[in-house]
Amino acid sequence: MNSTSTPGTVVRWDRSGNITKLKSPDDPYYTYAELRDVNDRGTAVGANGTGEDWVAALAPPGGTFAPLPGARHKSTVTDVNATDVALGGVNGAAVRWEGGEMVRLQPVTGTVDVQASALNDAGTVVGSSSVNAVTWDATGQPTKLSVPSDTRSARGLAINRSGQVLGYVDTWGRGRLPVVWR
Incomplete structure (x- = not known):
């Protein structure tokens, strides 16, 4: 410009x-x-x-x-x-x-806060619902990603074509750790 x-x-x-x-x-x-x-x-x-x-x-x-x-x-x-x-x-x-349609990403049951970070070419979204790392399908329904038992919070930050999710977990004793969910 x-x-x-x-x-x-x-x-x-x-x-x-x-x-x-x-x-x-x-x-x-x-x-x-x-x-x-x-x-x-x-x-x-x-x-x-x-x-x-x-x-x-x-x-x-x-x-x-x-x-x-x-x-x-x-x-x-x-x-x-x-x-x-x-x-x-x-x-x-x-x-x-x-x-041409807007779909609201639903929170995980028992939570209200939703933060979306990224989506891949398949349309899968990653982010968090309160303290849970989550993926959402095309209908906006969430799936919690598994985390270690000492996790305080987790978030998905990026997702590739094959559905691998990059993110982090905040743990009680080990701090923030990078994670790849496969």
Whole structure:
């Protein structure tokens, strides 16, 4: 971007360094925009709106950078996979968007807090539900990951194509330990 760009301009750089402006909705409300992730197809995710009130947005290749279905005030989107499934949050709830639908990630029974960290190309999400490391399937249902008996808390941080989860466990006597769940 150069100094003549207008506030709220969102651009995509290609591998050769060429810049393409992403179209935003024709609305003077959209004065702020940021990108958080882009997949190999060129689908970009982020947020647009004003500096104080923004909504999660997605721009498919050649498309408009527009709000995701169900995205509201101060919603976020942080990740997009190869099939354009997006991951983020709305009103403090972790959600995934797929095929024009928003799915809330459910907490593990007996907990309320959900933190989503990443998703893979199969659409599996990893993160935590209160003190539990968790994966979520496409319907938003959680599965707790196994941890040692002296664990205080755990969290999944990343997931690869084969479903291996990278994360950590906080233990009572041994501190924070890295973990790969297979």
